[in-house]
Amino acid sequence: MKRLIKRICQVVMAGLLLTSSAIAADSVKVGVGIAQTGFLAPTAEPILNAYKLWAKQLNDKGGLDVAGERRPIELVVYDDQSDFSKEAAIYEKLITDDKVDLLLSPYTTAAHLAVVGVLERYQFPMVGSTASSEQLKQIKPGNIWFPSPTMPSQIATEYAKLLKAQGVKSAAMAVLQTPYSLETAGLLRQTLKEQGIELLVDESYDFSTKDLTAIVSKIKASGAEAVIALTLPGDAILYMKAAREQDLLAPYQFLLIGPTGDWFQKMFGNDLDGILTAGHWSPAQAKWPKAKTFYDDYVAAYGMSPDYLDVVLSWISAEITEQAVAVAGLDKGKLREVISTHTFDTINGPIKFDGVQNATTPVMFLQLQGSTPQIVWPTDLATGQLKTKGPWAK
Amino acid sequence: MEQIASLQILLSALVLSSVYVLVALGLNLVYGTMRLLNVAHGDLMMLGGYVAYWSLVLLGIGTLGSMFGAAALGALLGFILYQFLLRRFLSNSRFAQRLESNSMIIFFGLSIIVQNLMSLAFTADPRSYNYMNGIVDLGHVRVEASRLVVLVVGVAAATSLVLFFRYSRLGLAARALIQQKDAAALVGIDANRINLIVFCLGFGLAGLAGALVSMTEAITPFGGFQYTIAAFVIIILGGLGNLWGGIVGGVLLAFIEIYGSALTSTAYRSIIVYGVFVAVLCLRPQGLLGKRIA
Numbered sequence: 001m002k003r004l005i006k007r008i009c010q011v012v013m014a015g016l017l018l019t020s021s022a023i024a025a026d027s028v029k030v031g032v033g034i035a036q037t038g039f040l041a042p043t044a045e046p047i048l049n050a051y052k053l054w055a056k057q058l059n060d061k062g063g064l065d066v067a068g069e070r071r072p073i074e075l076v077v078y079d080d081q082s083d084f085s086k087e088a089a090i091y092e093k094l095i096t097d098d099k100v101d102l103l104l105s106p107y108t109t110a111a112h113l114a115v116v117g118v119l120e121r122y123q124f125p126m127v128g129s130t131a132s133s134e135q136l137k138q139i140k141p142g143n144i145w146f147p148s149p150t151m152p153s154q155i156a157t158e159y160a161k162l163l164k165a166q167g168v169k170s171a172a173m174a175v176l177q178t179p180y181s182l183e184t185a186g187l188l189r190q191t192l193k194e195q196g197i198e199l200l201v202d203e204s205y206d207f208s209t210k211d212l213t214a215i216v217s218k219i220k221a222s223g224a225e226a227v228i229a230l231t232l233p234g235d236a237i238l239y240m241k242a243a244r245e246q247d248l249l250a251p252y253q254f255l256l257i258g259p260t261g262d263w264f265q266k267m268f269g270n271d272l273d274g275i276l277t278a279g280h281w282s283p284a285q286a287k288w289p290k291a292k293t294f295y296d297d298y299v300a301a302y303g304m305s306p307d308y309l310d311v312v313l314s315w316i317s318a319e320i321t322e323q324a325v326a327v328a329g330l331d332k333g334k335l336r337e338v339i340s341t342h343t344f345d346t347i348n349g350p351i352k353f354d355g356v357q358n359a360t361t362p363v364m365f366l367q368l369q370g371s372t373p374q375i376v377w378p379t380d381l382a383t384g385q386l387k388t389k390g391p392w393a394k
Numbered sequence: 395m396e397q398i399a400s401l402q403i404l405l406s407a408l409v410l411s412s413v414y415v416l417v418a419l420g421l422n423l424v425y426g427t428m429r430l431l432n433v434a435h436g437d438l439m440m441l442g443g444y445v446a447y448w449s450l451v452l453l454g455i456g457t458l459g460s461m462f463g464a465a466a467l468g469a470l471l472g473f474i475l476y477q478f479l480l481r482r483f484l485s486n487s488r489f490a491q492r493l494e495s496n497s498m499i500i501f502f503g504l505s506i507i508v509q510n511l512m513s514l515a516f517t518a519d520p521r522s523y524n525y526m527n528g529i530v531d532l533g534h535v536r537v538e539a540s541r542l543v544v545l546v547v548g549v550a551a552a553t554s555l556v557l558f559f560r561y562s563r564l565g566l567a568a569r570a571l572i573q574q575k576d577a578a579a580l581v582g583i584d585a586n587r588i589n590l591i592v593f594c595l596g597f598g599l600a601g602l603a604g605a606l607v608s609m610t611e612a613i614t615p616f617g618g619f620q621y622t623i624a625a626f627v628i629i630i631l632g633g634l635g636n637l638w639g640g641i642v643g644g645v646l647l648a649f650i651e652i653y654g655s656a657l658t659s660t661a662y663r664s665i666i667v668y669g670v671f672v673a674v675l676c677l678r679p680q681g682l683l684g685k686r687i688a
Contacts, residue, residue: 037510041518042614082616177661205660208620210413213406214656233520237611244529245536246402263612267522304519392529 027074028064028330030055031094032104033111038082043233044107046307047130047314051075051104053301054318064322067329076100080111087114095122101330105129105317107310109136109180112144119143125336127324129317130310134183141355145339147316147348149280150309152180154363156187159254159278162365162377163226164195166386168252172201172224174215174231174239181230181256188228200224209235216242219250226252233258240268240275244392251388252276254365260308265371272368274389279366281312281348282375284383290347308366308373312348320344320351400656401535407652409541412548413607414644417621418628419555419637420468420599426572426635427592428484430497434505435600435625436618438468440512442604443613447521456525458543461605468601469594475504476593481586505618512615520612527609540609547606551599552641559637568592572635631671633684642682646670 032051035044055073062070076098078090087106094100095118103119103126105112112131119126120142128146134153136146163171171192175185185204192199200222203215216239219227227250229239236258243253254276258264265272281288283295294315298306306312323344328334343352343360352360366373367386374384421435432438442464449460479500483489489496526539559565568588570578579585604613607621624647629635632643647667654666674682 036518037513037616039616039619041513041616042520042612045518174660203660205655206664208624209651209655209660209663211406211410211652212660213403214652215660217400217402217656234612237522241538241541241610242406245538245541247529247536261520263520263522267524267612269524 027072028066028102028325029074029076029098029100030102030104031076031078031091031098031100033078033080033087033090033094033106033115035082035107036077036079040082040107043310044082046302046311047107048077049302050298050306050311050314051318053298054315054322056301057297058322065326067326080106084108084110084114087111088118091115091118092122095124102126102321102325104321105131105314109133112136112146116144123332123336125332125339127317127320127339129313132180136356139356141340143336145320145353145356145358147320147351147353147358147361148313149358149361149363150278151357151363152184152187155184155256155278156191158363158377159228159365160188160191160195160197162386163192163197163252166252168197168225170198170200170222170224171226171228172219172222172250173199173203173228174201174212174219175204176231176235177204177206178232181232184230184256197226205235207235209238212238212242213246216246216248220246220248224250226250226254228254230256231258232256233261233264236264237267240271244271247392249389249391253389254278257309259368260366260373262304262307265305265368269371270393272371273393274387275368276376277366277368277373278363279308279373279375280361280364281308282366282373282383284372285349285375285381287381288347288349290345294347316346316348316351319346403652403656405532405535405537405545407649409537409545410648410652411645412545413603414624414628414648415552415641416544416548416599416603416606416644418625418632418640418644419552420596420603421622421625422596422629422632422635422637422640423555423592423599424596425629426637427568428480428497428589429493429635430480430501431494432501432596433498433622434501434508434618436620436622437505437508437512437615438471438597438600438618439604439607439621440613440615440618441471441508442468442601443608444512444516444521444604445601446605446608447523447613450523450525457540457605457609458526461547461602464601464605465598466601468604469598471601472594472597473590475597476590480593481590484589505622509615509618516615518615520614521608522612523608525609538610544606544610547602551602555595555599556637556641564588564591627667627671629681631674631681633681636681636683636685639681639683646682 034048035041055075058064059072063072080086080090105128107130109131112128125143128144131146132148132150175181201219236255256278259272259275259277283292285291324335324338328338343350348361350360351358364375365377367376369384375382376384376386424430424432445464445467446457446460449455528539529536530539567583571588628643628647629640632639650667650670655663
């Protein structure tokens, strides 16, 4: 009896080994380094969720279309521990040791910049995602592309135009001391001046600030019509609390990053009504039929709505990679050419690159109406009408 | 200058003081009695925050109720850690010779374990909830009800602790242990029992602080580090192991932060806070209320 059981186990193991070897031989290995631990993990996790959902949906359909042949995707994920200094080594390992066929991008601009050299050294194309900085314009076209339209210069130019179009004459600015916010602030000072909008308050604060009462008090005292808070989610909470407490009723209140997060909406509910934020996407935009499908799929998979910025960008980067592989297969040279020249059909509409930049998607501004983000600028892509911020909910 | 007279600013400073005092009290207790550097303090706070979050989401119990559960869980963790791990180390003379550095390594390991367990159990997604966020109008000042609760509970906890250590037998015994460990043992004070109680109290306070903070901020598994740093700054500023020092340090730090920013600019916040910190330590290396080492 013992011998029989042993024999059966051996046969089963052999079968499993053969099967897994067969799967491994056919699968397309897709590598990514991303923060799964450390201070960036909370905001990086939804991005990894987007990648996992993308891989799962393709595998449910039979796999990734590799120039006409369906092959299953195998994600190879490494934790960069929220440490950008590890990123280059991780991506080098993915290329040389794990021998991945494709790469998905890491999280944050700094992480992207860290891997540019590796991609160039190994001539390995990768579509970027959550990177946004004027520094990106200095990168020579090669093996990386950036689909994000929320570049500091575009935000500064377009938001000043939006305020001017509403007849705003004065503004107040509160800036978190991070590279992205500081870059945007520097450019906003110029564009607001060009539009004839006077900056009455111009304050900055660091990451460890626990209370924005003093800044909001100054803003309220100034009587500025527009408040521009260049925040990340954590300090966006501090702004909202201080603004509510002090009943700040400036008609236009803008938080750079934060309001489109599912957990942020749960925290503030109807108080977000009228708050403006930066973005470039909405599931309500009927011109992008895939947008609503993605939104519904993400909610069904994870029980929360996707962030309208980073998660969407990550999905777009995966979509572009997928469509490029369908045309070019896994040949790096052909992939590079396809990504550089084709127009891709994404959840954010058509995307085409000019050099390393997205040449087709404009920066947009969203406004929370009720607790739903609606595109309000530019007006030709609007899904909702821009309105002034009403009273805070009691 | 109007900012100095602003009641709104004053209330914010008081609320922030309450947060800082609560955060620092637990850490100070543990260090004061046992010279253990609990660098996992902020992570224990996050655990308390998760207790508050899941109590509301799953059981419908608001933070006013669940904060006691958070404190109890913290105390239970403290009990387990002390009884099954630390007690053995503390009785080891070689370990005791380098107590502070050894304890830092142990608690650093605990910090990593707690962070990653929370991440596995709850994911790294920020958790937030809407509770007692109605605005309370106090005449010239408006404040969120949740922030008012933080202020009241912080004052109550600090007051209770001061009274406990001043008037209760256990409190007096703990103070004797802090002052003179060997002499305390000679007069019959059970050091192990006192250490255990104080350890549980310290961990319980961390859980309580986390539950309260979760009303005003999003909770993540990796968000505790900033509180650990703040707590260490406060207890060093006030005087290591000195309860009143922790309270004074917390209030001072909060007022410097709020009023320093209001009078100058928030851009100078860190410069002012850490500038004062360094200046105090240069003048009084033992901290504001710490005892000078001869």
